[in-house]
Amino acid sequence: MTGILVVEDDPQLGPALRRGLTAEGYRVELVRDGTTGLERALTGGHAVIVLDIMLPGLNGYRICSALRAAGLTTPVLMLTAKGGEYDEAEGLDTGADDYLVKPFSSVVLLARLRALLRRSATGTADRSVLRVGDLWADVTSRRAGRGDVEFALTPKEFAILTCLLRTPDRPVPKEEILDEVWDPAYTGGTAIVEVYISTLRKKVDAPFATHSIETVRGYGYRLTPRERP
Numbered sequence: 001m002t003g004i005l006v007v008e009d010d011p012q013l014g015p016a017l018r019r020g021l022t023a024e025g026y027r028v029e030l031v032r033d034g035t036t037g038l039e040r041a042l043t044g045g046h047a048v049i050v051l052d053i054m055l056p057g058l059n060g061y062r063i064c065s066a067l068r069a070a071g072l073t074t075p076v077l078m079l080t081a082k083g084g085e086y087d088e089a090e091g092l093d094t095g096a097d098d099y100l101v102k103p104f105s106s107v108v109l110l111a112r113l114r115a116l117l118r119r120s121a122t123g124t125a126d127r128s129v130l131r132v133g134d135l136w137a138d139v140t141s142r143r144a145g146r147g148d149v150e151f152a153l154t155p156k157e158f159a160i161l162t163c164l165l166r167t168p169d170r171p172v173p174k175e176e177i178l179d180e181v182w183d184p185a186y187t188g189g190t191a192i193v194e195v196y197i198s199t200l201r202k203k204v205d206a207p208f209a210t211h212s213i214e215t216v217r218g219y220g221y222r223l224t225p226r227e228r229p
Contacts, residue, residue, distance in 0.1 A: 002117065003027045005046040007037030007063070008079065009055050013102075017050065020106055021113075034058030041067055046074055048116050051096070053080040061094045068095035075116040079104075097139060101183065108179070115166050130165035133225030135204060135212055137162050146210075151203045156181055160196055161204065164213065164223035173220040197221060 004021055008014040009032045018030045029046070031037045035057035041049055049067075053060035064076050078096045097119075098112050129138045137144040139162055144153055153161065159181040164172060174190035182192070201213050210226040 002047045003029065003045055004048050004050060004113070005037070005040055006030045006050045007032075007034065007041070007055065007060070008050070008052045009033060010052070017109075020109075024110060032056075034060070034063055038063045038066055041074070042070060042072065044072070044074070048113055049074055049076045050113075051076050051078050053078055060096075064094040064096050075119070077109075077112055077116060093140075093142065095140060108176075130162060132165055132168040132223055133212065135165070135223075135226075137165055144204075146204060146208055149208075151207075153200070153203065156196055157200045157203070160193075160200055164221060168223050168225065171216040171220055171222045175220075177220065 002025075004026045006014060006017050006021070006028060008017060008030065014030050014032060018028045021028045029040060031040055034055035037051070037055065038058055040046075041063065051060045051063060055063075058066075060078055060080070064078070067074070067076070075097045076095065077098045077100065079100050079102060081102045097116055100109060100112060129136055134147045135144075136146075137158065142158060143150055144158060144161055145151055160177055163177055163180050174193045177193050178186075178190055186192075197213060204210075205212055205226075212223055212226040214222045214224055216222050
C-alpha cells in the first residue's frame with residue numbers, strides 16, 4: 001500500500017485529508033507540527049509528502065529545504081492558504097515538486113498525487129523535469145526551454161506551461177488552468193487565460209515554427225509533442 005505523509009495542522013483539513021486518502025487506498029500518516037513532520041519525513045518509507053507551509057515549529061519551506069539538504073528525494077506537494085505566485089516560486093525553489101492553494105478539490109489533489117507517483121516511479125534521477133517532445137520545464141530550478149534553447153517565462157507563464165506538460169495530449173479546460181494558476185480570490189473570467197496562452201505561444205512556439213499548444217475550441221488547450229524543424 002502506498003504511504004503518504006500528511007503534515008497539516010488544520011484541525012478540520014488534516015483529518016479530512018487522512019480520511020479521503022485512506023478511502024482511496026493510501027496508507028496515511030498525519031502529523032500536526034513542523035518539527036515532528038521533519039522527523040517523520042526523514043525516516044523515509046513514504047511515497048509522497050503532503051506538506052502545509054504555515055506550521056507550528058518549522059514551516060514548510062524550512063522542512064522541504066532540510067529534506068533536500070539531507071538528500072531525501074521523496075516528492076513533496078505543498079499546501080498553502082497563500083496564493084501569490086512568489087509564494088509558489090519560493091515553495092518550488094526550496095525543492096517542492098508541486099503546489100496547491102487552499103481551498104482545492106479532492107479531484108485536483110488526487111490527480112496531482114497520481115502525477116507525482118508516476119514521475120517518481122519512472123526511476124529517473126531528474127524527475128523534476130517535465131518533457132513533451134523537445135519542450136521541457138524544470139519545476140525545481142524554474143527553467144524552461146526547447147531542446148538546448150532556454151526561454152524566460154513569467155511565474156504565471158511557467159505555471160501554465162507545467163500545467164500543460166503534466167497531461168500531454170489531454171485537453172485541459174480553461175477553468176482548470178484558472179483554478180490551478182490563479183489565486184482563488186481572482187474573480188475575473190477565463191479571458192485572462194487566453195491572454196497568457198497567447199504570450200506563452202510567442203515564447204515556446206513562434207520562434208521555433210512549432211505549434212505545441214493547440215486550441216481545443218470551446219474547451220481549452222492541449223499540448224502535443226512538436227520537434228523543431
